[in-house]
Amino acid sequence: MSAPAEPTSPHDPTTPAEAASEAAARLAELTGVPRHDVAVVLGSGWLPAVDLLGETVAEIATTDLPGFSAAAVVGHSGKIRSVRAGDKSILVFLSRTHYYEGKGVRAVVHGVRTAAAAGCRTIVLTNGCGGLKESWTPGTPVLISDHINLTGRSPIEGAEFVDLTDLYSSRLRALCREVEPTLDEGVYVQFPGPHYETPAEIGMVRAIGGQLVGMSTTLEAIAARQAGMEVLGLSLVTNLAAGISGEPLDHSEVIEAGRAAATRMGNLLGAVVPRL
Numbered sequence: 477m478s479a480p481a482e483p484t485s486p487h488d489p490t491t492p493a494e495a496a497s498e499a500a501a502r503l504a505e506l507t508g509v510p511r512h513d514v515a516v517v518l519g520s521g522w523l524p525a526v527d528l529l530g531e532t533v534a535e536i537a538t539t540d541l542p543g544f545s546a547a548a549v550v551g552h553s554g555k556i557r558s559v560r561a562g563d564k565s566i567l568v569f570l571s572r573t574h575y576y577e578g579k580g581v582r583a584v585v586h587g588v589r590t591a592a593a594a595g596c597r598t599i600v601l602t603n604g605c606g607g608l609k610e611s612w613t614p615g616t617p618v619l620i621s622d623h624i625n626l627t628g629r630s631p632i633e634g635a636e637f638v639d640l641t642d643l644y645s646s647r648l649r650a651l652c653r654e655v656e657p658t659l660d661e662g663v664y665v666q667f668p669g670p671h672y673e674t675p676a677e678i679g680m681v682r683a684i685g686g687q688l689v690g691m692s693t694t695l696e697a698i699a700a701r702q703a704g705m706e707v708l709g710l711s712l713v714t715n716l717a718a719g720i721s722g723e724p725l726d727h728s729e730v731i732e733a734g735r736a737a738a739t740r741m742g743n744l745l746g747a748v749v750p751r752l
């Protein structure tokens with residue numbers, strides 16, 4: 477498969493950082509919040525947890541900000557919320573742009589760059605995903621310890637050699653375990669999607685050291701590190717990966733597992749985010 481062309485060409489005079497600054501300025505105007513401290517991106521299954529994060533200060537449509545396009549997936553709402561939790565202003569993305577939408581890698585990471593431009597020094601990237609360990613029953617949250625990016629793409633443009641050691645902060649993982657000591661961790665493997673894996677591909681994932689499979693997060697995490705943010709990655713295992721249970725994968729099952737796990741996810745995020 478050849479990589480889709482970026483909608484904004486290399487000749488576009490607006491750099492990704494400039495586009496993010498413009499979005500952050502508009503965000504400050506529309507929310508009345510001049511700076512945010514922590515960003516949270518909610519993936520499949522995490523949306524019901526949002527109301528347990530803190531007190532909503534403002535909610536806007538992502539399309540109110542320059543550079544964002546409409547959300548495309550059932551279970552993803554195209555909104556951005558400013559939430560107050562303790563002494564922190566939290567910027568919550570209720571949806572994300574996925575790589576498989578074909579809008580290009582710039583579009584995938586524009587929210588992350590906007591969060592950095594809005595002042596966020598920490599970002600929590602959540603997702604719904606498939607799990608390879610049978611002990612991870614649907615609805616189990618798992619800390620991302622590292623990733624394998626199988627998109628073959630990078631959000632970084634040009635010769636900037638960004639270090640990805642400890643990308644998923646061991647400090648933040650330890651902090652999560654203070655809240656929930658039983659949290660397991662695993663290596664997240666991003667496929668381009670939007671189809672799920674074949675059982676043979678899941679065999680490959682096991683062979684290369686992955687335990688979680690999904691269609692998001694790795695490009696965002698790289699862009700966050702490039703922008704100097706500390707990253708916490710949290711997966712919600714909503715299904716066993718293909719070929720493990722013998723049952724086919726079903727998107728409605730994914731949404732239902734999130735609903736059922738909402739209180740646990742909400743309590744975890746609500747306890748962790750104010751301490752970040």
Ligand code: 8IG
Pocket residue numbers: 520604605606607667669671672673689690691714715716717718725730
């Ligand atoms: I939710 O099993 C969810 N997203 N690639 N594989 C991939 N993405 C997913 C899966 C899965 N479950």
